[in-house]
Structures are given as structure tokens and as C-alpha cells.
């Protein structure tokens with residue numbers, strides 16, 4: 766075995782180990798979540814101060830369980846990045862589905878969506894679900910970068926042998942010195958962030974032979990650009 770192969774084996778082993786651990790934690794966690802839910806129903810109408818305190822604590826527990834579940838979900842998505850499938854897909858359609866799903870979130874955050882999707886995009890060979898995850902990551906990040914609302918532009922177009930997708934927000938922007946850091950595993954500037962969204966996205970896009978890049982200006986906004994190769998027959 767070459768040193769590279771050894772290193773690869775070691776990483777695969779660690780990935781499987783950590784993935785297994787995350788799965789093992791998830792089952793008891795969902796039992797806890799379910800019982801908290803049942804307890805909550807039992808205490809639906811608190812009468813004394815003591816009972817109200819109990820209900821408040823139940824609320825805190827439920828919130829923290831939710832947070833742990835989010836961390837595990839993000840982690841498992843990152844750890845399972847290596848099992849991508851390839852199918853012919855029109856990226857604008859995939860984007861459309863994600864935008865529709867996130868519609869209520871945009872409204873709630875007072876984010877105005879401007880979608881410019883090329884309906885005649887050539888096909889790409891991608892893993893639809895994985896790419897949905899990537900778009901979801903970028904769009905949720907964009908919403909979070911605009912706490913007071915703003916404008917979100919989502920655009921798809923063909924550029925030579927590539928399909929290009931741009932997600933542009935008018936949010937807080939990313940300071941120059943952090944432009945590299947944001948791609949690191951577990952790097953997050955948000956209190957409840959996991960720091961896995963961008964590294965997972967990069968990994969998925971690169972595994973599909975594409976690229977992802979970012980330009981940003983502090984205080985003005987941020988644009989993420991994804992390029993995916995057009996399928997050979999298109």
C-alpha cells in the first residue's frame with residue numbers, strides 16, 4: 766500500500782466509525798424527543814408556579830434535543846458525501862423545487878426572491894438529492910445573512926460547457942480575512958451553526974466534477990457561484 770492509500774483507508778475507517786457513532790446516538794435521541802413530546806402533552810395546562818417551571822424546563826430540553834438532532838443530521842450528510850449517484854437532470858428544475866419548498870421561509874424572513882432560471886438549460890449528470898442539499902445550504906445561509914430582510918437573486922444559465930448557478934444576497938457579507946475559513950469543517954460564526962454546510966456543499970459539487978466559489982463585500986452582500994459540466998450528449 767502506498768502512503769496515500771494508507772491515508773485514504775484511515776480516513777474511510779474514521780469516517781465509518783464516526784458515522785456509526787452518529788447513527789447510534791440518533792436512536793436514543795429520538796426516544797428522548799418522543800418522550801419529551803408526551804410529557805409536554807401531560808403538562809398541557811400547568812396550574813401552579815412549580816408546574817409552569819417544569820413546562821419551561823421541558824421546553825429547554827426539547828430545544829436542545831432539536832439542536833443535537835440538527836448537528837447529527839449535518840454531520841451524517843457530510844460523512845455520507847461519498848455515495849453520490851449520477852442521473853441526467855435539468856438544474857433549473859431542481860432549483861425550482863428547492864425554491865418552492867423554501868417559499869414560506871423567504872416570506873417569513875422578509876426576503877424578496879428574484880429567480881432568473883433558464884428553462885432550456887442543457888442536462889447535467891448529477892445527484893439530484895445531493896444538489897438539492899447544496900442549494901438548500903446556500904439559500905438558508907443567504908437568508909441568515911439578511912436578518913433584517915433583503916433581496917435574494919437566484920440565477921441559472923449556460924456558459925460554454927458549463928451550467929452556472931448563482932446565489933446572490935444583499936446581506937452582511939463576509940470579511941476578506943474569513944473568505945478561506947468559511948470552507949473549513951466546523952467553522953461557523955453563528956451561535957447555532959454547525960459549520961458543515963459549506964464544506965459539505967463543496968465536497969458534493971467537486972465530486973460531481975464541478976466547482977463552487979464565492980465573492981463578497983462586507984456590508985453589501987455575497988454571491989456564491991456553482992459550475993457544473995454539461996452532460997456529454999447535450
Ligand SMILES: Nc1ncnc2c1ncn2[C@@H]1O[C@H](COP(=O)(O)OP(=O)(O)O)[C@@H](O)[C@H]1O
Pocket residue numbers: 902906907910934936937938939947952953954955957958959960961962963964987
Ligand atoms: N451568504 C452568506 N453571507 C455571509 N456569510 C456567510 C454566507 N454563507 C456563509 N457565510 C458564513 O460562513 C459560515 C459557514 O457557513 P456554513 O458552512 O453553512 O455553516 P453554518 O451555516 O452552520 O454556520 C457561516 O457561519 C457564515 O459566517
Ligand SMILES: [Mg+2]
Pocket residue numbers: 902905906962963
Ligand atoms: Mg449553513
